[in-house]
Amino acid sequence: DADVTQTPRNRITKTGKRIMLECSQTKGHDRMYWYRQDPGLGLRLIYYSFDVKDINKGEISDGYSVSRQAQAKFSLSLESAIPNQTALYFCATSDLRGGNYGYTFGSGTRLTVV
Amino acid sequence: AQSVTQLDSQVPVFEEAPVELRCNYSSSVSVYLFWYVQYPNQGLQLLLKYLSGSTLVKGINGFEAEFNKSQTSFHLRKPSVHISDTAEYFCAVFTGTASKLTFGTGTRLQVTL
Numbered sequence: 001d002a003d004v005t006q007t008p009r010n011r012i013t014k015t016g017k018r019i020m021l022e023c024s025q026t027k028g029h030d031r032m033y034w035y036r037q038d039p040g041l042g043l044r045l046i047y048y049s050f051d052v053k054d055i056n057k058g059e060i061s062d063g064y065s066v067s068r069q070a071q072a073k074f075s076l077s078l079e080s081a082i083p084n085q086t087a088l089y090f091c092a093t094s095d096l097r098g099g100n101y102g103y104t105f106g107s108g109t110r111l112t113v114v
Numbered sequence: 115a116q117s118v119t120q121l122d123s124q125v126p127v128f129e130e131a132p133v134e135l136r137c138n139y140s141s142s143v144s145v146y147l148f149w150y151v152q153y154p155n156q157g158l159q160l161l162l163k164y165l166s167g168s169t170l171v172k173g174i175n176g177f178e179a180e181f182n183k184s185q186t187s188f189h190l191r192k193p194s195v196h197i198s199d200t201a202e203y204f205c206a207v208f209t210g211t212a213s214k215l216t217f218g219t220g221t222r223l224q225v226t227l
Binding site: 031033035040041042043045048050090092094096099101102103105106107108 | 120123146148150156157158159160163165204208213214215217218219220
């Protein structure tokens with residue numbers, strides 16, 4: 001099984017619908033992140049969480065919300081999807097213990113809003 | 115706040131030729147630097163990282179990068195590329211102040227015969 005699992009892998013939804021993207025991890029990491037990737041814009045941070053009780057907005061949080069249900073689970077919701085939220089979404093985890101500052105990424109969710 | 119600039123959005127190169135992908139960062143504090151690779155239809159995986167010590171860092175698949183503090187650069191190099199190196203490459207910087215990674219906009223490496 002993958003260390004960081006994202007579901008679904010692909011999703012097509014209609015404008016105005018609520019949709020949830022899920023992320024679960026088996027790494028035991030405290031920190032979790034949601035990014036979106038758009039061509040030419042790289043990865044932009046939506047929300048991040050340093051532990052279960054800590055949720056922070058990233059640079060592009062408008063139109064999104066998150067829930068950290070447990071250390072291992074971090075969900076991203078689009079309350080009312082719009083076409084410019086069509087993108088590739090990545091969940092990532094990290095753990096600063098042992099001086100390791102890198103992230104482990106999931107395989108991504110490709111979301112299309114029509 | 116830190117930022118990362120990848121100067122080339124696309125780099126075309128012939129197989130077996132050398133390649134350099136450029137990355138510059140700005141930060142007023144000490145940084146840790148990373149290169150990630152994204153193969154088509156896949157997530158990102160770590161290619162190499164600089165945390166401390168030797169400024170020349172070797173990674174997977176024959177890639178290496180050199181940390182240059184005075185130039186605030188962390189360019190990625192490979193002496194001879196293969197078709198399978200075709201992918202998007204992201205430079206990223208971590209600072210203790212922000213306590214998270216900031217990514218560049220990516221460089222698409224296209225290797226052809």
